Amino acid sequence: MNRSGSVRAGVVELVDTPDLGSGGLCRGGSSPSTRTNINSARKVLKTAFSNRPFTVKKNMQVTEKLSKGLKRELEIIVTAKDLATKLADQLEEMKGRVQLKGFRQGKVPVAHLRKLYGKSVMSDIIQNEVTQSSDKALKDRKERPAFQPQIKMTEDEKEIEQILEGQMDLAYMMAYEILPDFEMADFAKMKVEKLVAEVSADEIDKGVDEIVENSISFKAVERGARDGDRLTLDFVGKLDGETFEGGTAEGAFLVLGKKSFIDGFEDGLMGAKAGDDLTVEGNFPDDYNAEHLAGKTAQFDVSVKEVGEATKPEVNDDFAKTVGFEDLGALRDAVEGGIKQEQEGYGRDKIKKNIMDALDEAHDFDLPPSLVDNEFSGIWEQVTHKMGDDSKNFGEDGEPTEDEARAKYQKIAERRVCLGLVLSQIAEKNEIKISDEEVSTALGERIRQFPGQEQQVIEFYQKNPSAVAEIRAPLLEEKVVDFLLELMQVEEKTVSREELLAIDEDEE
Numbered sequence: 001m002n003r004s005g006s007v008r009a010g011v012v013e014l015v016d017t018p019d020l021g022s023g024g025l026c027r028g029g030s031s032p033s034t035r036t037n038i039n040s041a042r043k044v045l046k047t048a049f050s051n052r053p054f055t056v057k058k059n060m061q062v063t064e065k066l067s068k069g070l071k072r073e074l075e076i077i078v079t080a081k082d083l084a085t086k087l088a089d090q091l092e093e094m095k096g097r098v099q100l101k102g103f104r105q106g107k108v109p110v111a112h113l114r115k116l117y118g119k120s121v122m123s124d125i126i127q128n129e130v131t132q133s134s135d136k137a138l139k140d141r142k143e144r145p146a147f148q149p150q151i152k153m154t155e156d157e158k159e160i161e162q163i164l165e166g167q168m169d170l171a172y173m174m175a176y177e178i179l180p181d182f183e184m185a186d187f188a189k190m191k192v193e194k195l196v197a198e199v200s201a202d203e204i205d206k207g208v209d210e211i212v213e214n215s216i217s218f219k220a221v222e223r224g225a226r227d228g229d230r231l232t233l234d235f236v237g238k239l240d241g242e243t244f245e246g247g248t249a250e251g252a253f254l255v256l257g258k259k260s261f262i263d264g265f266e267d268g269l270m271g272a273k274a275g276d277d278l279t280v281e282g283n284f285p286d287d288y289n290a291e292h293l294a295g296k297t298a299q300f301d302v303s304v305k306e307v308g309e310a311t312k313p314e315v316n317d318d319f320a321k322t323v324g325f326e327d328l329g330a331l332r333d334a335v336e337g338g339i340k341q342e343q344e345g346y347g348r349d350k351i352k353k354n355i356m357d358a359l360d361e362a363h364d365f366d367l368p369p370s371l372v373d374n375e376f377s378g379i380w381e382q383v384t385h386k387m388g389d390d391s392k393n394f395g396e397d398g399e400p401t402e403d404e405a406r407a408k409y410q411k412i413a414e415r416r417v418c419l420g421l422v423l424s425q426i427a428e429k430n431e432i433k434i435s436d437e438e439v440s441t442a443l444g445e446r447i448r449q450f451p452g453q454e455q456q457v458i459e460f461y462q463k464n465p466s467a468v469a470e471i472r473a474p475l476l477e478e479k480v481v482d483f484l485l486e487l488m489q490v491e492e493k494t495v496s497r498e499e500l501l502a503i504d505e506d507e508e
Contacts, residue, residue, distance in 0.1 A: 091117070179421065193492075195494075196492055225271060274306050281297055284297075339497075343500055355485075372410075434476050
C-alpha cells in the first residue's frame with residue numbers, strides 16, 4: 001500500500017496472521033468456555049463463542065443484514081423445533097446412564113429429567129448451535145473473518161426463558177469483517193537493492209586490536225596513577241551529604257582514560273596512589289536515567305586499593321595461540337569472518353526492509369478496521385509505556401503532540417496489517433510452511449537464552465500457545481523473504497561499512 005509509515009528494520013511482525021504455517025489466516029482470541037449448568041444458561045445467550053471446528057449444521061436460516069466494504073452482518077435463526085428435537089435426543093441419551101435416587105438405572109422418566117436438567121442441557125445445545133451455525137454460515141459464504149465475529153442475542157428475560165424451554169427460535173446477529181481479496185503483484189518485475197560492503201584490512205586491524213585490548217593484563221605499581229592504569233576502588237557517593245542508591249561500591253575497577261564513570265570522577269584520581277583516601281566530585285549528565293540525579297554534582301569518598309599498570313601483549317603468532325588460534329593469520333581470518341557475518345546480518349535487514357517497502361508500494365486494498373485497530377492498540381501501549389519510563393510527555397521537549405504521534409503510529413499499524421496479509425497470502429498460495437521441528441529448534445534457542453530458568457520458560461510456552469505463534473511467525477517471514485528473493489530482481493550496491501551499518505531514520 002502506498003502509505004507513509006515505517007517498521008523497525010523493515011521486519012514485519014505477522015501479528016494478525018498467527019500460525020501462518022498451517023494456512024490459518026483468521027485471527028481472534030478464543031472466547032472463554034461457557035459453564036454447562038443452569039446458572040450459566042443466560043450467560044450462554046449473551047456470549048460470543050470461539051470459532052472452532054465442528055460438524056456442519058443443516059437446518060438454519062441466514063439473512064444478510066449488512067454488506068458494506070469488508071463489514072458483514074448476518075441474522076442467523078435456528079428453529080425452536082430443531083432445538084427441541086436436540087433436547088429430546090440428549091435427554092433420551094441421558095436416560096440410559098443417569099442414576100437418580102428412587103429410580104432404577106435407565107428408568108428415569110424423560111419428563112423428570114427435563115424438569116431437573118432441561119435448561120442446563122439446553123444451554124449446551126445453544127452453545128453448540130451458535131458455534132455450528134455461525135461456522136457454517138461463513139463456510140457457505142466462503143468468507144474468512146479478519147477477527148473474532150461479534151455475536152449479539154436477545155437480552156429480554158422472557159425470550160431467554162422461551163428459548164431455554166425450546167418454545168422460541170434461537171435468533172442472533174453475527175457481525176464481522178472479512179479478510180480482503182486482492183491481486184498479488186508480479187514479483188518478477190519488482191526490483192530491490194541489496195547493500196554489500198567489503199572488509200578492509202583496517203577493519204580487520206581494528207578487530208584484532210579489540211581482542212588485544214581485552215587481553216591486557218595489569219601489574220600493581222607503587223607510583224601515582226596515570227592514563228591507562230587500572231585502579232581498584234572502594235567508594236561511597238553522597239548528594240547534599242546523603243548517600244544515594246547505586247552510589248556505593250567495593251573493589252570496583254576503573255581504567256583511567258576510558259571515561260566509563262561520570263564526568264569529573266576520573267580527573268580527581270589522576271596521580272592517586274594505592275592506600276590514598278580522597279574525595280572527588282562527579283557530575284551526572286542532564287539526561288541521566290535516574291531523574292533525581294540528573295544534572296547534579298555528587299561527592300565520592302574514595303579509597304584507592306591498587307594502581308595497576310597495563311601490559312599490552314605483542315600481536316604475533318604467540319598471542320594468537322593464547323586466544324585459541326593456530327597463528328596470527330588464522331586470528332585475522334576469524335576476525336574477517338566475524339565482520340563479514342555481522343555485515344551480512346545488516347545487509348539482510350536492509351534488503352528485508354526494501355522488500356517490505358516494495359510490497360507495501362505495490363499493494364493497495366481495503367484493510368479490516370478491526371485488525372488495524374488491534375495493531376494500533378498494541379503499538380500505542382508500547383509507545384505510551386516507554387514515554388512513561390523515560391519521563392516524557394507529548395508536545396514537550398521536542399516530542400510530537402499526541403495527535404501527531406497517533407497519526408504516525410496509525411500509518412505504521414496500517415502498514416503492518418497490509419504486509420501481514422500480503423505475506424500470509426504469499427505463504428498460503430505457495431505452500432510455504434514452518435514445520436514443528438523448526439519451531440522446536442527455535443524454541444530451544446529461546447530457552448537457552450535463560451540459563452537456570454529453562455523449566456519455567458518451557459512451562460510458559462506450554463501454557464501460552466500464542467507465545468509459540470510468536471516464534472513461528474518470524475520463521476515464516478524469513479522463508480517468505482527467501483522465496484521473494486528468488487523471484488525479484490536483486491541489484492547489488494557496494495557501500496562502505498559505515499553506510500551499511502547506518503540506521504535510517506524510519507528504521508528506528
